[in-house]
Amino acid sequence: MTWTEADTAARIAVPDAFADKHRRGVLGAITGSERYPGAAVLGVEAAHRTGVGMVRLIAPRRVEDLVLARRPEAVTGEGRVEAWLIGSGQDARLRTATLTATLEAALGSGAPIVIDAGALDLAADAAGAAVVTPHHGELVRMLRQAGIETDTEAVRHSPGHWARTAAEACGVVVLLKGAETIVAAVDGTLIAVPPATHWLATAGSGDVLAGILGALVATHAGEVHADPSRLAELAASAAVVHGLAAERASGGGPIAALDVAEALPATIAALLER
């Protein structure tokens, strides 16, 4: 099955007269680190521009400061959230005990969770519906952790096979990034995403994708609780929105990741107008 723009437009939660920032969905983001603060900036920016009630950031002070300088709309510290985004801009090898405890609390909360980059090794601890967003190298690491040997060359050759293998082995939705992006549901169903511009192969564009997906999950958290299989559809929708925003930002030329995030509102408006 190939996910379409019409499928994607149907997964955008449009606020109505009864909407308020809490009812629309609050995304908790545990992202960024002293080493990679920019990833948190990119993800929080993308989540706001995809449309979400609020983003709560839990991060080191330097990360908070940089995120707030770009997006004063973000709130910091603990509080109620409907969904989580964790791991972007983190390195599992440098993880402190405090960060591990914070991540484990989010994973154990039962709220739907998007697991990226430096938290992928914790995916098995998710108590609720979970979607992981590895690139090829990260997928190889996840599979290895599950006792399955492969390499990036094999993943590049058969992304669908290896995404499905990881989804079934780890019990999570897998959004496998790369020149070809593919989503594998927990039951092994594959959803193909139309190819995006290759200008997306630039640092931080995956952090933007994670923020888009975080916003879509936070604004559909009730539906995901009722039917966890919806998570794969939201993952495919996030990848379509990401690809369309990249196309709009690029216009055939180079893009930086933040350009993709900035193109999100017009991209979503165009999708909804269809």
Ligand SMILES: NC(=O)C1=CN([C@@H]2O[C@H](COP(=O)(O)OP(=O)(O)OC[C@H]3O[C@@H](n4cnc5c(N)ncnc54)[C@H](OP(=O)(O)O)[C@@H]3O)[C@@H](O)[C@H]2O)[C@@H](O)CC1
């Ligand atoms: N501005 C910021 O703050 C930014 C922060 N960022 C943050 O940086 C952290 C580290 O993330 P990372 O992806 O750079 O490094 P890592 O996970 O160690 O993997 C790298 C190794 O994997 C392999 N590899 C295979 N396929 C691959 C593929 N398709 N794409 C990429 N790699 C592929 C390849 O090895 P090779 O196969 O070539 O031997 C490569 O050497 C993470 O937290 C992220 O969020 C970034 O988002 C950038 C902007």
Ligand SMILES: Nc1ncnc2c1ncn2[C@@H]1O[C@H](COP(=O)(O)OP(=O)(O)O)[C@@H](O)[C@H]1O
């Ligand atoms: N050649 C390519 N063509 C199109 N999209 C690509 C290509 N290479 C990477 N991408 C996309 O760019 C993003 C890169 O994400 P990721 O590898 O996590 O980078 P980063 O960690 O720097 O954010 C993903 O959405 C991926 O699908």
